Structures are given as C-alpha cells and as structure tokens.
Amino acid sequence: MTRARLLAAAAEVFAESGVAGASVETIAERAGHTRGAFYGHFAGKDELVAALLEERTHREREEVAGLAAAGGDTWEALREWHRQRSVHVEQWLALRLELVRHTLNRAPGERSVLAGRETVAREALTGAVAHELGVDRAGAAFTALVVHALEDGLAIQRAIDPDSVPADAVVAATEMVLRGARRPGAGPGH
Template sequence: MSKRIPRAESQARTRERLLAAAAELFAERGVNGTSVEQIAERAGYTRGAFYGNFAGKPELVAALLNERTQHEYAELRAIADGPDPAAALRDWHRRRTADESAWLTLRLELLLYAVREQGPVRDSVRSRERFARDAHAAGLRHQAGAKAPDDLDQLALIVHALEDGLLIQRALDPDAVPAEAVVDAYLRITRAWLE
C-alpha cells in the first residue's frame, strides 16, 4: 500500500514541475510562444492544475525569476560567510557557467517579456533586479567593512550590469571569454573602487 502524500507537499511538487516545464519551454520557444496548455502537458498535468497554482503566465514568469534569485542569493550569502570568499566565488562561477547558457536564454526571454508586457510582470522583474543589486551592495559592504564608501549602490549597479554583459559574451563566444571572466572583472573593479 502506497503512502499518501500530504496535500501541501503534493501541491508544492506540482508547482515545482510546472515551473521546471515552463523554464524549459520558455527557453526553447519564448514566453509568448508557449501556451499554458503546453506548460501543463510538459509537466504532466492539466490546464486546471496550472491555474490551481498560477493566475497566468505573468505570475509564473515572476515566480521563475524569484525562485532563481532567492536560490542564488542563499548560495552567495554562504560564500560571503565562508573562510575564503574569493576562492569559493570562483568555484561557484565555474559551476554556474556549466549551465549558464540555458539560464541566460531563459533570463533574457523573461526580461524581454517584462519589458514588453509592462504592469505587474515588469514590477516583479524590477523588484528582482533591485534585490540582486542590493545583494551585490550588501556583499560589497561586507567585503569593505569599515572602509565602505558611500557610493556602493553605484558600484553594485556596475557589477550587476557587467556580470550580465560578460555572461552574454561568454554564451556567444565561450572560447574567447573564460568561465572566470565575471569573477576576475568583479575582483579588479571592487579592489580599485574599495582601495
């Protein structure tokens, strides 16, 4: 006799599978090229299961970005609190670069969708980007300690934009842009800015 899964756990699994299916389809076909029915089918559910978890694609887009942001933030917090943050950050970027092309494709698609759609989706993406910049600023404050300059928010914006640009360049030309390019640029800029 199989053990019955609690409703909350079952709903969480359904939501996870829908998010994973949407991420795959959005990367393959784009947000506008993917229907709710295709997402539900890829996840192995019905349209009703989709709407039982999300009001529509805009809410799902926001959930995908939020999930990824929270996951990365938790990983980076652990790195910042570790014994050798610079070495750990290099290792993290090496691992991240291994699957970065798929995530970058999805992220760019979600950003384009947010720019086109405006409204709540754009607000959610804007919040996600602010959260990422704030996380960079917090890491920089932690790194600088008492020597932290007043303009760390500007440095966080530059670091965040540089990271995006380098990841795009790496996706387009991985032979010319090494996996550690983001970390190297980050360390050079922050050292110069914080010294």
C-alpha cells in the same frame, strides 16, 4: 511538488519558445499536469515568470551567502561556484533575455516582472560590496549596480564565444571593479 514541476517546465519551455511563444498548456503538459493544475498555482504566465525568477534569485543568494559564511578563500569559492553554474549559462541566458524582451513589450506603466528579481539581486550585491569596501549601503549601491550589469554582459559574451570568456570572468571583473572603487574619490561622477 506540482508547483516545483511547473516552474522547472516553464524554465525549459521559456528558453525554447520564449515567454510569448509558450502556452500554459505546453508548460502544464511538460510538467505532467493539466491546465487546471497550472491555474491552481499561478494566475497566469506573468505570475509564473515572477515566481521562477524569485525562486532562482533566492536560491543563488543563499548559495553565495553560504560560500561567504564557510570561511576560507571566498573569492576562490565564488570562482568555483561560477564555473559550476556556467554549465547552464546558455539556458539561463536564453530565459533571461526572453524575459527582458517580454519586459520591453509590457503595457506603458506596467511594472516589469523582472523588477522584483533585480531588486533582490542588487540588494544582495549591495550588501556584499558594502562589506568588502567597508562602506555603508548607500555608498555601495552604484558599485553593486555596475557589478550586476557586468554579470549580464559577461554572460552574453560567454554565450557568444565560450572559448574566449572564462566561466569565472565575473569574479575577476568584480575584483577589478572593487579595486577601483577602493581608490579615493572613486564612484559616480568622479
């Protein structure tokens, strides 16, 4: 329970103040706990960031897998999932961009706290793309990377001008990319 409160508080504080501007004390206070409680669960902010990303990534992966397993029109279910999720897109995007900035400021050779999250997200997308296209994972990896990058870019565009970018734009973009990927000779270098 304490860990969950710390994660929720961290997401809020990071979105408001940035990772660098967020103190352990502020996060702990927002969660209703002490600095000692924070260090009882996390070695520092980087570990907290990684845990926050991992938790969200796994939750989203389970939600999307549930949509696919439910049967019916998976594309329409994905559209609705994105529409519901869009309510929080600006808060999540602020956090994500702050974490990208934090990554850019890491010490040379230090692994990004985003790396693990991105690997999990790309692996999930790769599996879905491979299934949709009827190809092996190696053949689907580049298309999954493109879809993943589109999601980031469309989230930024939606935050800038929400009236011109529908909440489910990433689903339409994904369908378009997959249609292109089904063409003979499509893929990197073609």
